[in-house]
Amino acid sequence: MSGASGRAYLAIPGPTVVPERVLAAMHRPSPDIYDGALVAMMPGLIRDLRRLAVSDTADVAIYIANGHGAWEAAIANMFSRGDRALALATGLFGSGWAAHAQAMGVKVDVLDFGLRAPVDLARVEEALAADRDHAVRAVLVTHVDTATSIRNDIAGLRAVLDRLGHPALLAVDAVASLGCEALRFDDWGVDVMIAASQKGLMLPPGLGFVWFSRRARRLSLGSDLATPYWDWHARTGDVEFYRHFAGTAPTHHLFGLREALTMLLDEEGLGRAWARHAALARAVWAAFDAWSAGGDIAMNVADPACRSHAVTAARLGGGAAQRLRDWVPAHAGVTLGVGIGMVRPGEAAAGDHLRIAHMGHVNAHMTLGALAAMEAGLAALGVRRGGGALEAAAAAIGAA
Numbered sequence: 298m299s300g301a302s303g304r305a306y307l308a309i310p311g312p313t314v315v316p317e318r319v320l321a322a323m324h325r326p327s328p329d330i331y332d333g334a335l336v337a338m339m340p341g342l343i344r345d346l347r348r349l350a351v352s353d354t355a356d357v358a359i360y361i362a363n364g365h366g367a368w369e370a371a372i373a374n375m376f377s378r379g380d381r382a383l384a385l386a387t388g389l390f391g392s393g394w395a396a397h398a399q400a401m402g403v404k405v406d407v408l409d410f411g412l413r414a415p416v417d418l419a420r421v422e423e424a425l426a427a428d429r430d431h432a433v434r435a436v437l438v439t440h441v442d443t444a445t446s447i448r449n450d451i452a453g454l455r456a457v458l459d460r461l462g463h464p465a466l467l468a469v470d471a472v473a474s475l476g477c478e479a480l481r482f483d484d485w486g487v488d489v490m491i492a493a494s495q496k497g498l499m500l501p502p503g504l505g506f507v508w509f510s511r512r513a514r515r516l517s518l519g520s521d522l523a524t525p526y527w528d529w530h531a532r533t534g535d536v537e538f539y540r541h542f543a544g545t546a547p548t549h550h551l552f553g554l555r556e557a558l559t560m561l562l563d564e565e566g567l568g569r570a571w572a573r574h575a576a577l578a579r580a581v582w583a584a585f586d587a588w589s590a591g592g593d594i595a596m597n598v599a600d601p602a603c604r605s606h607a608v609t610a611a612r613l614g615g616g617a618a619q620r621l622r623d624w625v626p627a628h629a630g631v632t633l634g635v636g637i638g639m640v641r642p643g644e645a646a647a648g649d650h651l652r653i654a655h656m657g658h659v660n661a662h663m664t665l666g667a668l669a670a671m672e673a674g675l676a677a678l679g680v681r682r683g684g685g686a687l688e689a690a691a692a693a694i695g696a697a
């Protein structure tokens with residue numbers, strides 16, 4: 298029997314579920330890009346993107362790009378060729394941003410914290426304290442590494458920089474966390490932050506965002522890596538609509554963005570969205586805690602305080618992760634995320650890792666449904682596991 302017909306649920310950490318309202322907002326003929334509704338919308342979009350970052354003063358540049366494009370946008374504006382960066386890696390995305398910077402001509406030192414633990418602030422402090430002439434121009438860090446589901450302490454990094462009086466820019470990849478978990482650009486002293494449209498923002502992929510502080514704007518004035526398309530000075534502030542995009546605007550995405558920001562900021566409220574994601578995460582963790590008690594199943598991050606509220610990476614040994622990922626779409630209409638970057642070269646554990654997203658336009662019945670589909674699959678596949686996972690997940694939702 299297949300229970301897959303009916304509405305499918307894509308529970309992968311991006312692209313995420315796009316609300317019908319966002320799809321409907323995008324379903325329209327091409328708008329004028331020189332006058333009219335789209336042009337009139339722009340100041341409100343910038344204001345609300347600032348609200349999303351919890352900032353009063355940040356500028357935000359919008360690129361027709363995915364997260365990888367936003368990485369390069371941030372790098373191009375922060376650095377000149379030959380500048381130094383300190384990159385903090387806690388998974389594939391942290392390493393990836395570092396690799397892009399390196400390829401663009403930045404001298405990057407990578408501090409790698411492995412795949413199970415967050416950035417160790419003491420090690421960062423040691424590395425920056427050794428940089429006596431302040432050659433490091435920026436610290437690159439991933440707030441939530443979507444590969445490992447590790448969440449890093451951004452406010453803690455700001456405190457390290459301040460304690461040392463180190464002027465490096467604090468640059469944060471918030472692709473996986475923005476709109477899903479607490480993130481405060483101004484309070485945390487972030488200088489540069491990137492995001493993309495297809496995760497917590499509930500849009501199709503295609504928009505990359507870069508927020509930058511006044512200090513980052515000032516320090517970026519002499520940087521020589523930015524070409525006309527990526528230069529954030531040319532596309533922010535008091536410029537005509539066309540200049541915001543260095544060309545034709547991503548017309549339909551902007552109507553979708555308007556709808557998504559209204560839903561998130563004005564209807565649900567950002568604090569409530571963060572609380573919803575926290576509750577869904579606790580339900581997922583409760584299920585995994587129960588499963589792990591009686592089998593070769595474990596969440597990737599042991600300490601709940603360092604786990605993302607938007608995605609959970611887990612190991613199901615003996616290839617069970619892959620078998621379950623094959624079972625749930627075929628029998629229950631749910632697609633789970635593949636594990637990425639979890640198998641070190643030389644290790645033979647392919648098929649042991651998966652990720653479940655609880656990110657964006659997701660509510661309790663969707664997450665509980667995905668967990669129940671997983672329980673059904675584990676049972677059908679005869680995977681050894683502890684019992685009570687669904688009761689525990691439901692109790693977590695009931696207690697929220």
Ligand SMILES: *Cc1c(COP(=O)(O)O)cnc(C)c1O
Nearest residue numbers: 363364365390441443472473493
């Ligand atoms: C998804 C993701 C990216 C990459 O975004 P793309 O849009 O796939 O290029 C980068 N960083 C993090 C933390 C992500 O989750």
